[in-house]
Amino acid sequence: MSNTEVLPLLEPEAPQAVAPCCPPLTERPLSAEEAERTARMFKALADPVRLRLFSAVASYAGGEACVCDISDVGVSQPTVSHHLKKLREAGLLTSERRGTWVYYRVDPAVLAAMGRLLSTDSAA
Numbered sequence: 367m368s369n370t371e372v373l374p375l376l377e378p379e380a381p382q383a384v385a386p387c388c389p390p391l392t393e394r395p396l397s398a399e400e401a402e403r404t405a406r407m408f409k410a411l412a413d414p415v416r417l418r419l420f421s422a423v424a425s426y427a428g429g430e431a432c433v434c435d436i437s438d439v440g441v442s443q444p445t446v447s448h449h450l451k452k453l454r455e456a457g458l459l460t461s462e463r464r465g466t467w468v469y470y471r472v473d474p475a476v477l478a479a480m481g482r483l484l485s486t487d488s489a490a
Contacts, residue, residue, distance in 0.1 A: 390485045404483065410456035415439055416449045420458060423470045430471040 389396075396404065411417050422436040437446045450470060453459040459470045 390482060392486050406456045407458060407480065410452050410458055413449065413452075415441055415445070416453055419446065419449055420453055420472070423459060424472040424477065429474070430469050433468045433470065436470070 389400075411420060418439045419436060422439075423431045426436070433446070433450065437443055439446065441449075450459065450461070450468075454461055458476060459472060461468050461470050463469075
């Protein structure tokens with residue numbers, strides 16, 4: 367008898383609508399909570415290494431990147447992990463461990479929300 371356990375396949379989760387962090391800056395003044403949330407996102411992106419990592423994940427084929435494929439940004443692997451953690455904490459990346467590797471992805475709704483925030487068109 368085999369020790370192999372057959373696990374059911376997981377159905378991909380349906381994309382969830384993500385509410386933008388806040389309205390366009392030209393629509394109305396931000397509340398204190400909206401400003402805090404938005405500042406965390408932009409603070410995370412204010413570091414050049416984090417911005418490069420975020421861009422690498424966002425532009426990677428299939429919308430998902432293994433840390434093994436994006437860690438060549440001129441800093442050590444522990445530093446890459448630190449920066450990726452900061453991007454996750456800011457809500458800009460999600461991650462999933464598969465074996466020994468971690469895969470990162472940017473939810474397209476996050477990019478849309480950031481674009482809407484900076485838009486001058488309230489219908490964006």
